Every structure is written in structure tokens, then in C-alpha cells.
Amino acid sequence: MTGAAAIGIQRFLVIYLLLLVVLALMKRSKISQTKLLLTASLRMTVQLVIAGFLLTYIFENPHPLFTAAYLFAMMGFAVHRVLSKNRDLNTGFKISIGLSLSFSGLAVLVYFVAAVVNQSLFNPQYVIPLSGMIFGNAMTGVSLGVKSFRENTASAKERMEALLNFGVSPKNILLPFVNQALETAILPTLNSMVGMGIVSLPGMMTGQILSGTLPTTAILYQISIMVAICTVVCLSVFGSLHFGYHTLYNKRSQFCRLGGLLTGTGCGDEKSGAGTGREK
């Protein structure tokens, strides 16, 4: 096995020509996202170039602080991305998402690096790429889970109101939506596991094979990372929604607003004024 063939800058630039095909098809289909295509391509290029230089520096000058800083930056970005799409969630729900995503990611990463790969927790060569995959997938899973939960509760206002009026606890009302959202969030990961090796050779394995790793070693890494991704998605979505949904009702079993999706009034951090009513 040999390492990946080096690509010269001129040859590398040829790949951008493919974007002209995308651009042409978008124009023909009247998809007015040309600006997004250009911005996305530019951002991806700049971000990856910076990451490349940064990683080169960190690998040449390994220090636990650098590894930890990179790791926390990724973690912070993942949490920020999820929360930026859900700005109107209450503070408690946001904290649930932030903590669940961070702790699930860290726990799975530590288990993977220490127990499976048997490397130092500060070895940048392992910790940084693995945490990228772990936090990236957790971020997508939590985004999908929260989106599904919000959409499903929004479209079930009548059902939720009827159940609440009949004396059903908010917990019993919301739990089916939590379970449904968890299923929605983990299904893409499970489906990709089903097709893996047949429909596609995944990115990590492809990268390892291109860089000269034996395919038999590459598959062990790939299987391990897929199991880790499945676990982190499940854990982070479960934690975000299970801790989060408790923030949607108060001790009088009244619903609070979830970005205007739930109909009730009466929780502490609302502006409606209803929650400022007398309580015992």
C-alpha cells in the first residue's frame, strides 16, 4: 500500500469546475440559491484551509491545551448551531440541549479513544478527527430531533389541549412526541449503517484507504465510529428532549409556550403576564 497521491494546486482547482454543472442545473430549475452555493463553497474552502494549517501546526507541536481547545471549539460550535436554529426555545430547554450534546459527545469520545483505540486522550491525531465526526453527527441528530418534536407538537395542538383539559398530565401528553422525535433522529444513522459497505464506502474509510491504511484495519475503525455515532446521536437526542420537555410545563401542570407552538400560558419566563398570577 502507498500513501495518497499528492494533488497539485492546478489539478485541485479543476474540481471546482463541477460546481458550474450545479450552477447550470440550478439556473435551469429556477432555484435561486446561487448566492448560497457560492457562499457555501467559499466558506467550506476557507474553513478547511484554516483547519488544515491549524491541524498541521498542532500535529507538529502536540500539546494537551491545543487538543482541548480544538475539542471545545468544535463542541461549542455544535451547540451554537443547534441553538441558533431554535432561538425562541426557553432557557431551560436550551441548557438541556447544550449539556446533553456536550456530555454525550465527550463520554463517547473518551470511551472510543481510551477503550477502543487505546491512545492518550490528548493525542490530537485521534481526538480531533474522531470528535469532529462524533460532534458533527450529534449536532445533526439533535437538530433533527428538536425540529421533529417542535413540528409534531405544533400540528397536534388540538390533541394536546383536549388531553390537558381532561386531566392528563403534561408528561403523558408530551412523552409520545419525545419518543417519536428520537426515532426520527436516529433513523438516518441506522439506515446508513444498513447500506454501509454496499451502497457506499464511508468517508473515514475512504480517507484511510487513500492514505495507505489496509482496508482490514480501515473497516475496524469504520465499524467502531459508526457504533459510536449511533450511540452519541441516541444519547444526545434522548438527553436533549427528555430533560428539555420538562421545561415546557410548570408545577400547576400548565403548558408554557414553545416558540409559540404550545398554546398554554403560565410559565415563569413568559412575557404574557399570565404566569405572574398568584400561585401557592
Add this chain to the structure above:
Amino acid sequence: MTEALRISSLAFMDTIFYPDMEVQPGEIVFLLGASGSGKSSLLRLINGTISPSGGSVFYNGKDILDYDPLHLRSEIILVGQSAYLFPGTVRENFLQYHQYRESVPPDEETMGACLAACRVPFSPDMSCDTLSGGEKQRVFLSVALSFRPKVFLLDEPTSALDRPTAEELMKNLTEYCRSGKIAAVIVSHDRHLIDMFADRTLDLGGAAS
């Protein structure tokens, strides 16, 4: 005798201020008022699904804040304007609602009696997916009735019904409430029904400013 319900200096969001009132067990009170006058909100304040900004609601002489909210709502049942039924048959709806509430579902006889009282003319094995708006409303009311409420709060229960069916339904419901000493507070815009069945009316007037 202690009144079933009493509201005192009640206000919602400091924009709607309700007149004080009492409802005796077995009494049928109709609420009137323009849209936005706070009729539906009053029903929700009484069963505690929203909180007032001032004043109190008393149930059997005790402030509702002294009750466990779920216990309160298991006795003061509110049937809202929109009738929600789960996909499936009428029987499955009874089972599902009771399962959610963790209560014992009604036996066949009780289920039949509730359906008959609400003028539901078909079998419990009928699918709810094909029911008309009025039929859904009556099945929904039957389910509410099967919870054996102590106070019944009904928000426009006949809005989707024709006049004869509405009259029959209200006749059965009011008889059921009077004989069982169940206090009922009913929102309705139908003057005819109000004249026929109200023991008392409470006019909340125009919309809140």
C-alpha cells in the same frame, strides 16, 4: 349547601375582569358575551389550565390552588371547542383517552349510555375517520361524559349540530347534570337553547380592550 363553583375578583392578563359568580351543584349556567370577552378563558381558568392575574376560583369551597391540578381537572372536565379524536374506532377513542389519563376505561354498558346521552346513533366499532364534524363533537362529548365529571365546562358544544340534534343533546346533558348534581357552565351563542335550558345566564359583555 356549599356552592360547587365560586369566582371572586377574577382577572386574566389584567385585561379581562370577571364579575363574581357562584354555581350550585346541579345548576346549569350559560355564558354569553361577544368574541374576545373571555368566555373560553374563563372555562380554562376554572379548570386550572391557565392562571389568573388576580382573584380566585373556589371549587367546593376550597381555592383551586389548594387542589392537585390533575385531580382538579379529573373532576372539573372542560370540553373545548375543537373535538379531537384519535384515528381508529369510537371504542378505541374511549380506551385511548382513559389510557392517557391512567383511569379505568368504561365497560360496554357505560360506554353505550354515554354515547346514547350524546345522541351518537352508531356502534362503538364505527371508525372515527369518516365521521362528520357534528358526529365527532358528540363522540368527543361522550368520552368526556365517561370521565364522570363533578363539574362540566362546555365550550360551544352544539356549534356543529343542527337545531333538533342540538336540542336533544342539550336536553340529555342538562337532565344528566341536574339528576347527578353536576354543575355545568356552558358557552353558547344560541339564544334558543339558552332560553330552553339555562337556569341562569352570565353575560360577560363586549370584547376586552
